Amino acid sequence: MKKVIMGNHAVSYGVRASEAKVISAYPITPQTHVVELLSEMCANGEIDAKFIKVESEHSAMAACVGAAAAGSRTFTATSSQGLLLMHEMLHWAVGARLPIVLANINRAVGPPWSIWTDQNDSLSQRDVGWLQIYCESNQETQDTIPQAFKVAEELQMPVMIVMDAFFLSHTFEIVDILEAQEVRKFLPPYHPDIKIDINDPHSFGNLASPEHYMELRYMIQEAMEKAVGLIKKVDGEFQKQFGRGYGLIHPYRCADAEIILVTSGTVASTARAVIDEMRDEGVKIGALKVRVFRPFPFEEIFEVLSRAKKVAVIDRNISFGGHGIFFQEIKSALYGRTDVPILGYIAGLGGRDITPGVIRQIAEQAITDKNPHRYINWIGVKT
Amino acid sequence: MKPAKMPLEELMSSGHLACQGCGATQAMRFALKVLGPKTVLAIPACCWSVIDGSFPNSCIDLPIYHTAFETAAVVASGLKAGLEMRGDTESTVMAWAGDGGTFDIGLQALSGAAERNEDIIYVCYDNEAYMNTGIQRSSSTPVGAWTTTTPVTNFKKRPKKNMVEIMAAHSIPYIATASTAYPEDFMRKMQIAKETRGTKYIQILAPCPTGWKAPPELSVSLARRAVTSKIYPILEITRNGQKLKVWKDFKPTPVRDYLLAQGRFRHLKDAEIKTIEREVEDNWQRLLAKEKMLESIPGFGE
Structure with missing residues (x-):
């Protein structure tokens, strides 16, 4: 059944279809609708789950x-x-190898207070060991939830689904709603082998000496490396059953492109409209959406970008004292294998709109820029 | 003296990593004798993170979930919910935390769990300082005490936080204090906790000879004298915080003797000891007055 719903509710419907058994959350704008609808679904029996209404996000996790x-x-x-x-x-969730799924609605970090979107909240969690998947539409967001549970449970690793505040969270789109009985074939009920069980008592997480700790970290990295192929496989299975797939990355008109714009989140859809316009004008340009940020799909990205003459990365985030965070990752994906210049653009922080005009400005600037080492270009900043 | 009556069943084995005379270890052994094998533990950072043993060993024959410092109560809530949704509605889930993890860093999560009335037992083994990190003051450290962060030249000037009153303000079905010197009393309270639905809070005084600067063989004696000197009242609060019962059936012993038996108080001057004695008596009288006051409310006394 198709419904016109907001991005936040697309998350809730994804969770309903995945038959989560325990939900715990704390309110925060712009996420709150996700758990409001879920608590309603728990209350009216649409989901058979316990909802623990905690006193903080720390306690939610x-x-x-x-x-x-x-x-x-x-x-x-x-x-x-x-x-x-x-x-x-x-x-803790990573070290304990727990397949928790979390939806993070990207919102800028204070101070000053801002409720609008940017990616510094999720990207500053880059190194904790969660898988991170950035979505660009309500349909993709809903569909990614059961995919995330399937990947998480197979790897015993937690997965974060990320979407832009307001541009997606509060935007209404048509979504083909997933139903639990259909999803169950794709994502069977969760029965882990290793768990807290009075019939098989173990001590979990107790002191590990230097003799043991490092191997456990090695195994987490192994799982992350395995995740690249697994996300692809699971996405393929989903596509087979539901007719929709999203991939690790989504290249758009990249095959013969001389310049490629790298984007994530909702900027990806805006970028595609600009690409079409500029293609009509005869510019050989393409766009690459990075959907999966952790594990970073180094090979897949290299395959696409190494054919271009120039790469421009649009970051709605910044690592202060470094560069845009996607920029850094793209650079390390190409390092030593190609000398294609990579330029970095910081735009849209704190919810400032990244319009087609902004994207065109970035593209034109990148095309004419003769300096291959301009790693930080601030777009639209008032100085 | 007659021997204590207790179940022979042992869910805790030898080979644990506690110091000699550790009250927290005695308390765990007594608690598990009552709770039995259908029990799951959540243990935050505290002495018991170490006492349990290092991987792959554990001195407890039960599922234990070690977790972050401030999360004992909420991880226990999560465990309970997760077990129930998996069809295990029978297991008792117990959070087992020290005073730092209860009075200080874990207070928020504990307050949240109590307000939701989660069906868990929360035991705070109270050794009155951060002992696992090497004896730093917590908000449970009593007035006058030396710790490594309250040196004798600037010993703790503020009274111990009244955690029991805080818990009583949460309208939970059962609250009790206990002392390792009275294992039968503690085990009776654990039995009540096991049979009561909702949040149960039990705070047991668990001497730490290492941190209290006292010989290990005085562990039980100090746990007893803390009670008989009225410093650590033994009580029960039932009817969602409305009924208070204070244990008074003991021969009082001097506060001074209790303090001077421990190195952590030995720097105190006579006048300082007298002030503490007065405060202890005031607190005791206030507690008895409260017990009486609650009894006098129509319908609550019986």
Whole structure:
């Protein structure tokens, strides 16, 4: 059945279809609709789940840790400050190898207070070990939830689904709603082998000496490397059953492109409209959307970008003292294998609109720029 | 003295990593004798993160979930929810935390769990300082005490936080204090906690000879004298915080003797000890007055 729903509710419908058993969350703008609808679904029996209404995001993630350790499928959602407050427990979920799924609605971090979108909240969690998938439409967001659970449970790794505040969270789009009985064939009920179980008592997470700790970290990296292929495989299975697939990356008119714009989130759709316009004008330009940020699909990205003459990365984020964060990752994907110049553009922080005009400005600037080492270009900043 | 009656069943084995005379270890052994094999533990950062043993060993024959410092109550809530959704509605989930993880860093999560009335037992083994990190003051450290962050030249000037009153303000079905010197009393309270639905908070005084600067063989004696000197009242709060019962059936012993038996108080001057004695008596009288006051409310006394 198709419905016109907001991005936040697309998350809720994805969770309903995935039959999560324990949900725990704390309110924060712009995420709140996700859990409002879920608590309604729990209350009216649409989902058979327990909803733990905690007193902080730190506790939301801790409750998910406990519930997932006990062997139940768990979900939470948050934004910005809330995600930052969870930071310690994000690490815990990884070290404990718990397949928790979290939806983060990208919101700029304070101060000053901002409720609008940028990616510094999720990207500053880059190194905790969560898989990160950036979505650009409500349909993709809904569909990515069951995909995320499937990947998470097979790898025993947590997955974060990321979407832009307001540009997606509060935007209404047509979504083909997933139903649990259909999804069950794709994502069977969760029955982990290793769990808290009174019939098979173990101590989880107790002190590990230097003799053991490093191997556990090695295994997390192994799982991450395995995740690249697994996400692709699971996406393929989803496509086979539901007719929609999204890939690790999404190249658009890149095959013969001399310049490629790299984007993520909702900017990807805007960029495609600009690409079409500029193609009509005879510019050989393409766009590459990076959907999966962790694990970073180095090979797939190299394949696409190494054919271009120039790459321009649009970052709605910044690593202060470094560069745009996607820029850095793209650069390391190409390092030593090609001398294609990579230019970095910082735009749209704190929810400033990245319009077709802004993207065109970036493209034109990149085309004419003779300096191959201009790693930071601030777009539209008033100085 | 007659021997304590307790179940022979042992869910804790020898080979644990506690110091000699550790009250926290005695408390765990007594608690598990009552709770039995259908029990799951959540343990935050505290002495018990170490006492349990290092991977792959554990001295407890039960599922244990070690978790971050401030999350005992909420991880226990999550475990309970996760087990129930998996069809295990029977297991008791117990959060087992020290005073730092309860009075300080874990207070918010504990308050949240209590307000939701999560069906968990929360035990705080109270050794009155951050002992695992090497004896730093917590908000449970009593007035007058030396710790490594309250040196004798600037010993702790503020009273111990009244955690029991805070928990009583949450309208939860069962609250009790206990002492390792009275294992039968503690085990009776654990039995009540096991049979009561909702959030149960039990705070047991668990001497730390290492941190209290006292010989290990005085562990039980100090746990007893803390009670008989009225410093650590043994009580139960039932009916969602409305009924208070204070244990008074003991021969009082001097506060001074309790303090001077421990190195952590030995720097105190006579006048300082007298001030503490007065405060202890004031607190005791206030507690008895409260017990009486609650009894006098129509319908709550019986």
